[in-house]
Amino acid sequence: MTIEPDTKDWTWVLERRCPECGFDAPALDRADVPQAIRDNATLWEVVLHTEDAAVRPSSNVWSPLEYACHVRDVNRLFEQRLRLMLDHDAPAFENWDQDAAALAGDYGSQDPAAVAAEVVAAADAVATAYEQVGASQWERTGLRGDGAAFTVDTFARYHLHDLVHHAHDVSWVELP
DSSP, X not given: OOOOOOOOOXXXXXXXXXXTTOOOGGXXXXXXXXXXXXXXXXXXXXXXXXXXXXXXXXXXXXXXXXXXXXXXXXXXXXXXXXXXXXXXXXXXXXXXXXXXXXHHTTGGGSOHHHHHHHHHHHHHHHHHHHHTOOGGGTTXXXXXXXXXXXXXXXXXXXXXXXXXXHHHHTTTSOOO
16 A cells, blocks of 8 residues: 555644644744754654664555655755745745655655754754744745745744644654
8 A cells, every 4th residue: 555645735733733743833932933843853863763764654654764754855845935935025836746755755765864864954954044034024925836825924833833743643653
């Protein structure tokens, strides 16, 4: 069995607590976003140093390694999109198919140690970008390919939910 593509619209997490991972975007202090992103990367470093990091818990669920590759790529993508929002008025983002990216990037065959370092680097880069957002820039906008509109503020909250949720997705991993 293969991984079923996730086609859900997760923007609802901007309005209420996620019942699966517990993330509460409306209650988040946006000043906490950069450190929370860096903290999330630290978790992936630990997870990727487990013996079974590349093992899927079932054939239709990503391995911790595959989730980590996704988290790395999400951080890279969000940094690019954040910069677009800061540099351009209401940019439209190209569609990104996370499932196609996983296949094209052969996530399951990547080196866990290399991915751990890449997750940390990507997290630090995007966290630094959020730290540089000026007070007047938090309301700048961007549009996802499906028409979902974000401000820099809601974009940061949405981004952090994705990271927290994927940490929850691998909470079954026994850490050293």
